[in-house]
Amino acid sequence: MAGHNPWPDEGNTGHIWDEDLRELDNPPPLWWMLSFYAGFIMIIFYTLYYPTIPLTNNSGEFTKGLTGWTAIEEYNEDFQVLKDWRVAKFADKEEQLAAMSVADILKDDDLRQYAVATSKVLFGDYCAACHGAGGAGNPSFPVLADDDWLWGGNIAQIEASIKNGRIGNMPAKGMMGNLTDEEIDSVTDYVIALSEGKANDASFAAGKAVYAKGMCLACHGPMGKPLAPAGAANLTDQVWRFSSDRQTIRNVIAHGVNVKKNGEYIEGTRQAIMPAFKERLPNADVNVKRLAVYTHQLGGGQ
Structure with a gap:
């Protein structure tokens, strides 16, 4: 930096490099200053409009904002739009699932594929905790992907197992309880x-x-x-x-x-108890059939 300022009336800061490179002290452009101040106004608006400030009373609460908007409500609204679209798009297939028996669903290749495709989330939510992903079976729970069935592996028997549940029964020390x-x-x-x-x-x-x-x-x-x-x-x-x-x-x-x-x-x-899902599943009349078809298709259905 030079030790003197050859341009004292220029409005520079006195910081000069390589003889003529200097730092000027000009004010920012008007558009920039307006944007800067508008940013502060937006902060105030955002703070008042949206839920923003955590409260300090250890309640986990926060300021709700003028509109009471929350991300979860917006998610639920968007998800409802998706569900409504699905209902409209697949209404005919859902009506067929409700009206047909599981045996007839298996015979209709298109409907069978639809039932399998729409069962994966249901299986994950209601079945995989015990039977494992893809029916591989978690420890001490039955495998659904083999051909070994305690209560029968045809489609009607699988449907009955899901709908009504199953309770294992084996007496201790033999049928008469008399074994040493x-x-x-x-x-x-x-x-x-x-x-x-x-x-x-x-x-x-x-x-x-x-x-x-x-x-x-x-x-x-x-x-x-x-x-x-x-x-x-x-x-x-x-x-x-x-x-x-x-x-x-x-x-x-x-x-x-x-x-x-x-x-x-x-x-x-x-x-060894499998609960009945006729009262656990949403829209159980259809979803029991859907899961029965899915389970049958895992590889071991008879």
């Missing part, structure tokens, strides 16, 4: 052998006898495969309702499923 700890160990090994195809080995003869004594065959069938889907597991495959761990299998045999005494669950019993 040693017998429970023996039948546990036999049940595992059934799943591995080794049940005919002579070493499991004692377990096979306990299987008959405990009346396990009444639900699971003489050879470990239920004669009809009624909530009993198929013991001949390697699909386990809770776990394939031997201790878990033994505990289920010993303490049963949903076993109560004096109105309370006994210690160690496993709880």
Whole structure:
């Protein structure tokens, strides 16, 4: 910077570089000053018009503004516009879903695809917490993407399960409740052998006898495969309702499923309850069908 100011009457600040580069002290343009002051006016307007200032009384409240506008209200209004548009656009398909049976919906490829496409959010909201994304099954809950069904996998049975719910039932210590700890160990090994195809080995003869004594065959069938889907597991495959761990299998045999005494669950019993969704789902008459079709299409529907 030069040590002198060759242009003292120019209105510069006296800051000069490279002999003739200087900083002037001119006022801003009028348009800029008007915009600057208008900004302050807009701050005042915004503060009064919109919810703005948090209150200091630890209530979590804030000034509401002259209009009472909130972002969530605007979102709800916009979302309602979207819902109204969807209702108008797909009204004919929704009427078909309401009028047709789930079996007929499956036969109509276009309507089936529509039901599947519009079920993904419903499944995520109401089913995925237990059955996992895509029906993969969370721990201790049934997989919906395989072909193993406790209550039947045809479309009508799936619809009934979703609509009315299901309650598992397995008595503790056999049908008569008369198995000893040693017998429970023996039948546990036999049940595992059934799943591995080794049940005919002579070493499991004692377990096979306990299987008959405990009346396990009444639900699971003489050879470990239920004669009809009624909530009993198929013991001949390697699909386990809770776990394939031997201790878990033994505990289920010993303490049963949903076993109560004096109105309370006994210690160690496993709880296996699927609630009825006929009163939980919005527009349940249609959405139960929609979810039934979606579940059937996950890969394991019969």
